[in-house]
Amino acid sequence: MSAELAFLGLAQAAELIRAKKLSPVEYATALLARIDRHDKKFNAFIALTPERALAAARKAEAEIAAGNWRGPFHGMPYALKAIIDVEGIATTAHSKVMTGNAASHDAVVTERLQAAGGVLLGKLSTHEFAIGGPSFDLPWPPARNPWDRDHFCGGSSSGSGAGLAAGFFPAALGTDTGGSIRNPASMCGITGMKATYGRVSRRGVMPLAFSLDHIGPMTRTVRDNALMLQVIAGHDPEDPASANEPVPDYAAMLGQDVKGLRIGVIRHFYTTDVAGDPEQVEALEAAVRLLAEAGAITTEISLPPLQDFSACGQVILAAEAYAVHEQWLQEKPQDYGARARERLLAGATIRAVDYVQALRWRLKLRDQVAAAFAGVDVAITASSMDPACRIDDDEALAANYWRQARMPFNVTGQPGLVIPAGFSSGGLPLSLQLVGRPFTEPMLYRVGQFYEDVTGWTKRHPAALTD
Amino acid sequence: MNQELRDKARALGLDRLTDEHLAQFERATNSMEHHLRRLPHGMPPAQEPAHVYRAKGDVA
Numbered sequence: 451m452s453a454e455l456a457f458l459g460l461a462q463a464a465e466l467i468r469a470k471k472l473s474p475v476e477y478a479t480a481l482l483a484r485i486d487r488h489d490k491k492f493n494a495f496i497a498l499t500p501e502r503a504l505a506a507a508r509k510a511e512a513e514i515a516a517g518n519w520r521g522p523f524h525g526m527p528y529a530l531k532a533i534i535d536v537e538g539i540a541t542t543a544h545s546k547v548m549t550g551n552a553a554s555h556d557a558v559v560t561e562r563l564q565a566a567g568g569v570l571l572g573k574l575s576t577h578e579f580a581i582g583g584p585s586f587d588l589p590w591p592p593a594r595n596p597w598d599r600d601h602f603c604g605g606s607s608s609g610s611g612a613g614l615a616a617g618f619f620p621a622a623l624g625t626d627t628g629g630s631i632r633n634p635a636s637m638c639g640i641t642g643m644k645a646t647y648g649r650v651s652r653r654g655v656m657p658l659a660f661s662l663d664h665i666g667p668m669t670r671t672v673r674d675n676a677l678m679l680q681v682i683a684g685h686d687p688e689d690p691a692s693a694n695e696p697v698p699d700y701a702a703m704l705g706q707d708v709k710g711l712r713i714g715v716i717r718h719f720y721t722t723d724v725a726g727d728p729e730q731v732e733a734l735e736a737a738v739r740l741l742a743e744a745g746a747i748t749t750e751i752s753l754p755p756l757q758d759f760s761a762c763g764q765v766i767l768a769a770e771a772y773a774v775h776e777q778w779l780q781e782k783p784q785d786y787g788a789r790a791r792e793r794l795l796a797g798a799t800i801r802a803v804d805y806v807q808a809l810r811w812r813l814k815l816r817d818q819v820a821a822a823f824a825g826v827d828v829a830i831t832a833s834s835m836d837p838a839c840r841i842d843d844d845e846a847l848a849a850n851y852w853r854q855a856r857m858p859f860n861v862t863g864q865p866g867l868v869i870p871a872g873f874s875s876g877g878l879p880l881s882l883q884l885v886g887r888p889f890t891e892p893m894l895y896r897v898g899q900f901y902e903d904v905t906g907w908t909k910r911h912p913a914a915l916t917d
Numbered sequence: 918m919n920q921e922l923r924d925k926a927r928a929l930g931l932d933r934l935t936d937e938h939l940a941q942f943e944r945a946t947n948s949m950e951h952h953l954r955r956l957p958h959g960m961p962p963a964q965e966p967a968h969v970y971r972a973k974g975d976v977a
Binding site for chain 2: 661690691757758760761762764765768776779780781782783784788791792793794795796797798799800804806807808809810811812813814816
């Protein structure tokens, strides 16, 4: 299989499939062969579904041949994080606790991707229950970073990030409760969108923390991300947090420049609240300069300190997650890996009043952030403060949970798009995060694609995987 | 492992935690204390929490 095909973007592949220049069956077959050849090194998948994939690809190919092209996702290979239900397939959440837990229904996002003609390749590695961290005491090994397999690939949507960077598929879904789409996007040099809270249905996805959970697209490019969000976005009356807002055309603003856009720079997150790695900070400052030179009006904006969002978010997350896991932790604590068990036990002693106070604080933080965003079209800040650490460096892994600026936007529910922003001197990806007011995802895609086109960072792929 | 910690876990229904698990429990709750201490005091009485409850049939 050529690297060109492995790293083909969703948008490019869709055009080729529509024009009948690329067979969905041959595309899926080639990707499955690539996964078979390389995934032993990266552990992106915990379960492959080749028969199902080829059946879906054959169906798509026949429909397209008959003139019934459904849209850009028709015949498109994709993969799902292991906490997303697919009827008849185990939703294990990468945990012994859930082994053999066959889903009785598709998640809403699965239904939508299948209705669009997608070709499911399999279920992807995650940190246990989307909280555990890279663990070696689970039934499956942790995913590895394709840029350097001795390094962390981020999480908890770790297989999604690793598989995209390795050229195993052009699109995947991740979930994000405290940054779990955007962290692997940063570590693996790919593109991840945590859309506005309520934009994508959570129904059929194993919850971590109900009021912070988001499901979102992970791809290699911004355009691909917009196309995937288009498929999964929309109101779900059965999800109590679902937003009944019109779904815009997410690709509508792609190709526009940034002249005259008001871009807020949340600099204190990565300079004074937490001192970012110098190479990561310079990548962010270079991006700010690039946007200003392209005609954007950049101004520094201030939000409450990062530590406030972290405290508020972690109290809510721990309390809600413990409510989900309490019975299992009481009955079979030995079935959890050490990292997940420790992080989940943090919720055991939170008092009801503390949880409610955190929820009250949350609205106040939301209003403070909304006021700061009133004068800007979009804001730029860090996602991760550092490039990926070694996967066996426990201290650095622990720091990964607080050396980040993602939790603020789980707390507020605003959209956050993470894109590649260069490479460290050690050859590991650097990143930036664009944040908007609620439901302004098209604006994030506009700015993100402009930056991507000018810099070309997404054209680089891990050297060991360009065969 | 000290008895006080074991009793605390037992009161929460966590009576199957091993010594290793109890050490994790202790680290986890100590770590959460850091966040809990940061919760604000003196919020106005009428300040609502963030919640999604709506009566059945209510149109948002």
